[in-house]
Amino acid sequence: MVNQSELNKDEIGHWNRFVLENGGSFLQSFEWGEFQESVGRRVFRFTVPSSSAGADFGPLRQSFSEASEAMQAQFIENTIPVIKKKYWYCPKGPTMNRTIRGQEFRDRIKDLIDEVKKNLPPNVIFFRLGPEWEIKQGIEKNLESLGFKKLHYDIEPSQTLILDVTRNEEELLAQMHEKWRYNIRLAKRKGVKAKLTSCDDVNFAGYFEKFYRLVDTGTSERKSIKHHPREYYRKQLRINNPPTPLSKGGAGGLKIELFTAEYENKIIAANIVAIFGQRATYLHGATSSEHREVMSPHLLQWEQIREAKKQGCTEYDFWGIVNEHTIDKRKKSWEGFTRFKKGFGGQEVNYIGYWDWPLDKFWYAVYRGVQKFRR
Template identity: 35%
Template sequence: MDVRKIEDQKTLDGFVASQPRSQFLQSWAWGVSKEREGFPIHRFGLYEGEQIVGVATVIEVSLPTSKKYWYSPRGPVFSFNLRQDTLQKAFQFFLAAITDHAREIGAMFLRVEPALEQGDLDRFGEIEKQLGIVSSKAIQPADTLILDISPSEDELLGEMHEKTRYNIRLAERKGVSVRIGDVEDLPKFHALNTETTTRDDFRSHEPAYYNHLFKTLPNDFLMLYLAEFEGNVIAANLVIAYGDMTTYLHGASSDRSRNVMAPHLLQWRQIQDAKKRQHGWYDFWGVAPPHSGDNHPWAGITRFKKGFGDNNVRYLGTLDIPLKKWWYTMYTTVRRK
């Protein structure tokens, strides 16, 4: 095996988008968006002969005091065809090689979020020790709900919780309509997002972040879905389509007309459109960990999402490989405060 830099979109997306449950954070388009935000991007391919078997899109993040680290969101991605023993070899070899590159440019640490589920690597504990991997505070959600949408619409509806199915039909009867918006509709999303974060007491990105995404990502990659009732937008979702998976990225809703259940119909229309795109998977992008209880901050949204199906996926999580250990200790101490 050897590691090479990837310089063209066809090579990178040809691999990443062809993997089941394609990871949009590893796509060429997402890397370009981060570049235009000011982050240097490094793209690496893991090769076995002339066949690519792994990809890592890495973001270079600057810190105060001229320090920096490398971060591969939901990456590296590995070929789903690799056998267990080859996957473990590939995982260790690829991470070690990227770590060497990070060390060469003076990075404080390498942070990765492999697109692998817990249990995919039999010898992960051994690899963890050899590479000096440290589990870190999550950046992307380690637990999510990914729905197999290959069955028919009737079958998908039949697998939903009875109350979810009822609320979809209720929204249709009440006259809720769904459309895909454009950049001119972003102020409506921002207003709903502010209302949602205030009501539910959680943090969100600033409007400038979402404006940047719409300026830099293709129209068929990032979409804004809007639910309207009696002439008003009462719910809005940001959705990403890449490879064979549609991802529900962010959502917001109004306190007005909550009894018409617009968010339920919004999700269902997004799933229907994903099927029309021939996607096989729909990612609800983050749920509370299993057995976390009703006190978890995501308990409510998890119940809502699980109404559509219950296929939990637990990734390996956010993993750090410290390269400058004293500085890394200082950084993590400050980050915990």
């Protein structure tokens, strides 16, 4: 296991570089782990060497710095209410080396299981993986054979829409639904102004309060959407380690930005976007029930896409849709979100979902039973 206190700046950069080079998520970035610690959760990081490096994990420093890694995994410890047990969750992870295939793929997952089990505290009853591995890769049988249990719902969405933003703006507009292009033009004509702000902006505190007011009384009130406490969003928006391109020897870096849409001197929509490597992700959104006729969400989303292009991104992830692969109760309530996102174009991507490895079968059965009842 990699201990954060043991890592220097180069090794932190190495962690992010591995995630980026192998198509990993911002939720597996080092900065996301630091953010989770800032809100009171413990974070644990693991590296798994390739078969050529031998089965022994070796000294932490040596195994972490060599270019022979097969996998990295960042786990976040969560407490289960009432029963006071814990579980480890690897959000959108682990990240597997792109070159790993076939039997070695299965073997390296087995290595991760063994290493995690050796480091788990006794009150942890299971650990959970939620990798960005696509359904078409046929990985599910490997996980089942290793003792993983498929979760009957999603944590982060397993179905998403990814837009290729390497195209020029005219091409991006052309592939949208015509009504979406019209709504963007309409918002501009009506005087809606979209703005990017970040934690170092002198007016950030005011923008943040207006964003949270929308979260607390706008979207959530109308759609019964659960949201995080104020301080969770505030700390999230303090993540500001500008990404540097791998092509220029960069080591990644995660940046979280706040976008707002203003109409008649009032903020009526606001979104949070994460930028990690060459992917921007639309993470959170909030809208007012007022002035819906000016179509501010359409313009705001378009300006986020344009800003992603400016910052060197090649992909824009809309972070969640529903389709035939959706397995939980989101399907009905997310139909409107899905239509809105699909109007901008993009390619559907379907991941394998979430998988638990039980350690305490009794308490895990209790936990699953309660979750099925609640959901």
